[in-house]
Amino acid sequence: MTNPTNDTVIAKYEAWLNDPLIDAATKEELRGLEGQEKEITDRFYRDLEFGTGGLRGVMGAGTNRLNAYTVGKATQGLANWLVAGTKSNGAGPSVVIAHDSRNYSPEFALDAALVLAGNGITTYLFSALRPTPQLSYAVRTLNAASGIVITASHNPPEYNGYKAYGADGCQLIPEEAEQVISAISQITGFDEVKRLTREDAEAKGLLRWLGEEADQQFIDTVVSQSLNAELIKDGIGEKFSVVFTPLHGTGNMPVREVLKKVGFTNVHIVPEQEQPDGYFSTVKSPNPEEREAFTLAIKLAQQVNADIIIGTDPDADRMGAVVKNNEGEYVVLTGNQSGALMVHYVLSQLQERGQLPDNGVVIKTIVTSELGADIALSYGVSVENTLTGFKYIGEKMTRYEQTGERTFLFGYEESYGYLTGTYARDKDAIVAALLIAEAAAYYSSQGKTLYDVLLELYAKFGFYLEGLESRTLKGFDGVQKIGAIMDDWRQNPPVEINGVKVEQVLDYGKGHDGLRPENVLKYLLEDGSWFCLRPSGTEPKIKVYFAVKGESKDTADRALHALKTAVMERVDRSE
Structure with a gap:
């Protein structure tokens, strides 16, 4: 830069x-x-840029901040792209907009809707906060040309964001995003941003509100993904105790409604985190990847002797789960562990019913554990990898839906994003909450906890252990430092790490295995471990992913610690 x-x-x-x-x-x-x-x-x-999730940044005044003007300019660019016919989707473009519980999310959502109306584009706007996966679903069911979600996912309170979706309900893939970015770049002044008043937009039928009917359709569709509703309703749902926290976000009502419809009646909501709160005042970060976010939920779980704790992030596309270990302590499952458990549960239930298709596929990202892949392969299900970002999983889903070459069964990424069913093209914490609760209740009926099942999977496939380290480097200087780190590792790849030979370097910047070029480096070691360097597309961070496989937890723990230490020492020197 x-x-x-x-x-x-x-x-x-x-x-x-x-x-x-x-x-x-x-x-x-x-x-x-x-x-x-x-x-x-x-x-x-700079101007705030589209990354892996569209626009995301700190709120405030300026071109590199999220505000009404940067939202308006981005929306005008999107409108120009749509009106030009790039994604007209039939009888003229329409757009669906949703927003989460963050500060100014409702205002930014309405701003975007009024700009679209100013361009003659019909917009469907949810009447209040809604989950991101419901937006993806609504784009598909309303046959819209595009969708927008105002959210910054699990970022700190000072952030907000703007995610743009295509006609298939999937976040814009790079080629589409580049076209929108080009359209945005051609806007030289705010006087080019067209806008109607709310009254005019409504009077002309260009602003239409979505409410309970749309909600019920989404809820029913998620409930239809249940694999054991009969078992839950036959009594287990009354006994099995669930603690749920929406972490002040959009997951509160949909998760509760879905669990209730499937038959879970012993559900306890963390009261301090039940209501929307753009400041997320009870947590340092509303991120279900972090144990700290579950502090209040664990306290409640201990009081009610909960069998499982479930948490969703502010826009309810990420789900985290907490289960009891063999000592009766609550442990937070990693995204890789939850994903592997759900892969096992979904595929085993389909197999038991004789419903496992011959051409089934599980799709995961290149930084996701191989445990889920090994499990899928053991069921005769193929596994495919994508770049990081659920839009790439969604893109493959759409392709297979069109060609019939594969039947999508499950998609996930290590960062707590999961999907089963083809009703959406983005990760869905609501269906993930349903599946993880249902799996836990199913195994409970067999006298097992999810932790027991996880240990069984480790015993069969090997003890996989993963880790993630990141360095936050803000501002222009930070962008330069992240670039320097990637250049160092790309130009001077290590021959060995802790005496273990580096067997292969995968430079995704040059494209690999049919994937688009992206600034990611992955190093495969001779002992089966690997690590991966990747600049975040949504935060001022460089992320380093690690994975090892051991014969026991102790050996895996030691191997992971040694790998992390060696790699991060060099990363910090590379700055």
Whole structure:
């Protein structure tokens, strides 16, 4: 990235201060930055860019912040792309918009809808917060050309985001995103952003509201993915105790409704985290990947002797589960562990019913554990890998739906995203909550916990253990440092790590195994372990993934610790 000159940054800053279309409150915020050169640079050194999840950034004034103006400009670019016919999807474009519980999410969602209306595009807007997977489902059922979700997933409270979807309900793939980015880049001023008032948009039928009917269709579709509803309703659902936390987000009502419909009646909601809260005031981060997010849920689980704890992130596309180990302690399952358990449960139940197709496929990402793959292969189900990002899983689903070459059975990624069924093209924490609770109840009827089943899988396939480390490097300097780290590892690949030979280097930047080029490096070691370096597409981070396979937990723990230590020492030197 070219180093921005101070003159360029200041010119953009002053342009916002002098633009008559910028409101007084935004200008007041910008004037308060006078003399803060580093902060001004961070806000104006670039335009907020589409990454693996669309726009995502800290809220505030500036071109590198999420605000009504960057949302409006992005939406105008999307509208130009749609109106040009790139994705007209039949009788003229329409768009569905949803939002989560974050601060300003409702306002940004309405802003986007009014810009689309200003371009003559019919928009379906949910009347209140809704889960991201429901948006994906609605795009498909309403035969829309595109979809938008205002969310920053599990990021801290100061963030928000804008995820754009295609006509198949899948997040925009790179080729589509690049076309939208090009359309956005051609907008030179905010006077090019067309907008109707809410009253005019409604009067012209260009703004239509979605409510309970759309909700019920989605709930019923998720419930139809159940594999053991009869068993749950026959009595286990009354005895089996579930604690659920929506972490102040959109998962509260849909998860409760789905569990209730399947037959789970002994469900306890964490009261402090039940209601929407854009500040996520009870947690450091509303992320079900982290044990800290489950502190209150575990406390409640201990009081009610819960069999399982389930948590969903703010936009309810990620699900985390907590189960009891053999000592009766609550342990947070990793995304890889939950995914492997669900693969095993889904495939075993289909096989038991004689419903396992000959051409079944499980799709996972290149940084996801091989345990789930080994399980799938043991059932005669093929496994395919994609780049990181559920849109790539969704893209393959759509292709197979069109060709009939494969029957999609399950898709997942290590970052707590799962999907079964073909009703959506994005990860769905609601169906994942249903499946993990149902699997736990099913095995409970056999006298086993999910932890017992996990140990059985380890005994059969080997003790897989994974880890993730990341370094947050903010601002323009951070972008430069992340680039330097990747350049170092790409140009000077290690020959060995801790005396273990590096057998193969997979540089996905050049494309590999038929996948698109992406700035990812994966190193395969002679002992079967691997690690992978990848800049985040949605946060100012570089992520390093690790995986080992041992004969026991102790050997795997030691191997993982040694691998992490050696790799991260060099990563930190590479900065």
